[in-house]
Amino acid sequence: MLPNSIELHQLKDIPLMKKVIAYLAQINRLKLILTFWAVILITDLITLELLYLIEPEFLIAVDSADAEIFSSLPLIWVITIAAIVAPFLETLIFQFIILLTVKKITDWITKSNSWIYSFLITSLLFSSSHAVNFGLNYFGLLYALAVILSAFLFTILSITEIERKNGHPILSVSILHGLCNLIAILLPAIP
Numbered sequence: 001m002l003p004n005s006i007e008l009h010q011l012k013d014i015p016l017m018k019k020v021i022a023y024l025a026q027i028n029r030l031k032l033i034l035t036f037w038a039v040i041l042i043t044d045l046i047t048l049e050l051l052y053l054i055e056p057e058f059l060i061a062v063d064s065a066d067a068e069i070f071s072s073l074p075l076i077w078v079i080t081i082a083a084i085v086a087p088f089l090e091t092l093i094f095q096f097i098i099l100l101t102v103k104k105i106t107d108w109i110t111k112s113n114s115w116i117y118s119f120l121i122t123s124l125l126f127s128s129s130h131a132v133n134f135g136l137n138y139f140g141l142l143y144a145l146a147v148i149l150s151a152f153l154f155t156i157l158s159i160t161e162i163e164r165k166n167g168h169p170i171l172s173v174s175i176l177h178g179l180c181n182l183i184a185i186l187l188p189a190i191p
Contacts, residue, residue: 087177
């Protein structure tokens with residue numbers, strides 16, 4: 001664990017990943033969550049616009065997949081599932097259980113204490129798990145690519161909270177993920 005009082009200039013011999021974690025751990029938790037949320041919203045808008053230009057049918061497929069899942073449920077249930085239950089379960093599985101398992105395995109194999117492998121593997125697994133909504137096809141691949149930045153930010157937030165003194169990785173990532181899902185439900189992507 002890195003102490004919160006470390007200055008970045010003192011980290012010249014520490015790997016980049018640890019520098020990033022040390023820097024992020026110094027930022028107020030709420031500010032960090034809201035900053036990551038803003039980054040995700042902006043990049044998602046840009047990504048969806050680009051995907052619409054490349055493949056206009058993609059957004060129709062996204063909307064129909066979401067409609068198929070939630071069409072028979074009242075809005076309050078949709079919000080509860082998509083903004084609270086699903087983010088908590090996905091955070092527990094991907095940003096906690098898988099992240100820490102991969103970290104232990106890669107630390108054992110590489111004989112190092114690095115987050116980089118678990119960061120990459122967990123983020124890619126999280127992103128690819130979202131392709132399942134479409135099946136393993138072209139639209140699934142596009143959707144996995146569209147959520148990769150979110151996956152990276154969820155994972156780095158989790159690692160930061162694990163390393164932060166009195167960190168709350170599951171709660172922090174669940175809140176960020178829930179906010180992202182809430183916007184996706186309330187403001188459907190329409191170019």
